Amino acid sequence: MKYRSVFDIIGPIMIGPSSSHTAGAARIGRAARTLFGIQPESVKVSLYGSFAETYKGHGTDFALVGGLLDFDTSDTRIPQSLSLAKTAQMDVTFIEEDAISDHPNTVRLLLKAGEKEMEIVGISIGGGKIQIVELNGLKLNLSGMNPAILVVHNDRYGFISKVTNLLAKYQVNISHMEVSRKEKGQVALMAIETDENISDKVFEEIKGLSNDLQVTRMIE
Secondary structure, three states: OOOOOHHHHHOOOOOOOOHHHHHHHHHHHHHHHHHHOOOOOEEEEEEEHHHHHHOOOOOHHHHHHHHHOOOOOOOOOHHHHHHHHHHOOOEEEEEEOOOOOOOOEEEEEEEEEOOEEEEEEEEEEEOOEEEEEEEOOEEEEEOOOOOEEEEEEEOOOOHHHHHHHHHHHOOOOEEEEEEEEOOOOOEEEEEEEEOOOOOHHHHHHHHOOOOOOEEEEEOO
């Protein structure tokens, strides 16, 4: 079920005109910025389906960029985000893709800063709600609405339990969890949404579980 209350259907406080194409797009952009960790120097924005067809008229372009600039959905600067991105020296390129996606409101973001690079796929599912469905080719289902921690690690026996046991030790309740991998024994992704923000102490302990981890935290 996509909606838990009438407020999920009405959507968030936002700069319009559309909850799906504007608020949802802003949240995808902001989730991508959070996962990337810093402001990207360049972003390639590949739009699919309805996003590709109507992104200029519905404000999807400036909403995505506003999110990438770390603006909330209600931030009055969002309509000016394209020019603000230039001022911030963030180069953004929009590409209208012809390929058919699984969801009509789909965007693929390729973020770069120096040697750092990340590719994220997000969808806007209505009412301002989103899902991040792919990170660097690894599948996931992240709402972008709750605190979360993402752990990229080498696929090996017992590692997932190390992370979950550590969260249990600090009484951090898991609301949703998914794991994915491309191949057995290769790179894997653990995406864990929680009921409360993960503290600095817990975050650092998770990072200390192995030397080959990439750990990202999303907080409310």
